[in-house]
Amino acid sequence: DIQLTQSPSFLSASVGDRVTITCRASQGISSYLAWYQQKPGKAPKLLIYAASTLQSGVPSRFSGSGSGTEFTLTISSLQPEDFATYYCQQLNSSPRTFGPGTKVDIK
Amino acid sequence: QVQLVESGGGVVQPGRSLRLSCAASGFTFSSYGMHWVRQAPGKGLEWVAVISYDGSDNYYSDSVKGRFTISRDNSKNTLYLQMNSLRAEDTAVYYCAKDLYGYDGPGFDYWGQGTLVTVSS
Numbered sequence: 001d002i003q004l005t006q007s008p009s010f011l012s013a014s015v016g017d018r019v020t021i022t023c024r025a026s027q028g029i030s031s032y033l034a035w036y037q038q039k040p041g042k043a044p045k046l047l048i049y050a051a052s053t054l055q056s057g058v059p060s061r062f063s064g065s066g067s068g069t070e071f072t073l074t075i076s077s078l079q080p081e082d083f084a085t086y087y088c089q090q091l092n093s094s095p096r097t098f099g100p101g102t103k104v105d106i107k
Numbered sequence: 108q109v110q111l112v113e114s115g116g117g118v119v120q121p122g123r124s125l126r127l128s129c130a131a132s133g134f135t136f137s138s139y140g141m142h143w144v145r146q147a148p149g150k151g152l153e154w155v156a157v158i159s160y161d162g163s164d165n166y167y168s169d170s171v172k173g174r175f176t177i178s179r180d181n182s183k184n185t186l187y188l189q190m191n192s193l194r195a196e197d198t199a200v201y202y203c204a205k206d207l208y209g210y211d212g213p214g215f216d217y218w219g220q221g222t223l224v225t226v227s228s
Contacts, residue, residue: 001169034214036152043202043221044144044152049214087152091213094166096142098152
């Protein structure tokens with residue numbers, strides 16, 4: 001099975017900050033990576049798929065990059081509604097594993 | 108608009124069974140792979156199972172293989188998860204999710220609100 005790690009696991013940031021989250025895969029997954037945002041008590045929301053394609057309706061301050069084993073999610077200017085937990089997911093093979101999550105909190 | 112509504116959760120004793128349902132609307136259900144994803148209280152997301160658009164193919168996580176069965180009824184636009192031999196570690200919110208592109212797609216674009224399963228004596 002492919003394992004995913006995320007760093008950091010927690011970050012504290014201010015509105016307007018540029019935030020970068022990294023996801024690493026235990027083996028190459030090409031560009032088969034998605035990013036989700038989850039707020040407490042809510043279902044996850046798809047932000048990015050195929051490593052860098054912005055899902056319809058998602059603000060352009062979110063962007064994704066990477067391929068192979070290392071990927072990043074960047075929020076160019078953090079907004080109040082962006083404080084949440086972010087998960088990466090590999091879709092290269094089953095099981096379609098998720099990373100452990102990165103919680104973005106208010107500084 | 109796309110809607111996924113899970114039902115069937117509740118409190119169940121260890122070793123017993125439960126069947127979850129996910130009623131889909133707002134899209135051509137029979138054209139998309141569907142997934143179950145769970146989240147234990149205070150924990151991260153865990154992918155559970157997938158079924159192809161026609162039900163001919165499926166995969167499971169190792170943690171549920173042999174105990175859970177995913178199925179679908181395209182005539183009723185409904186996805187199911189039959190959970191047998193339940194364990195305390197199966198306690199979680201269970202989400203159904205739609206594949207972005209047919210089957211084996213690059214992400215899950217719609218999710219239900221989740222249904223809580225608690226396994227406890």
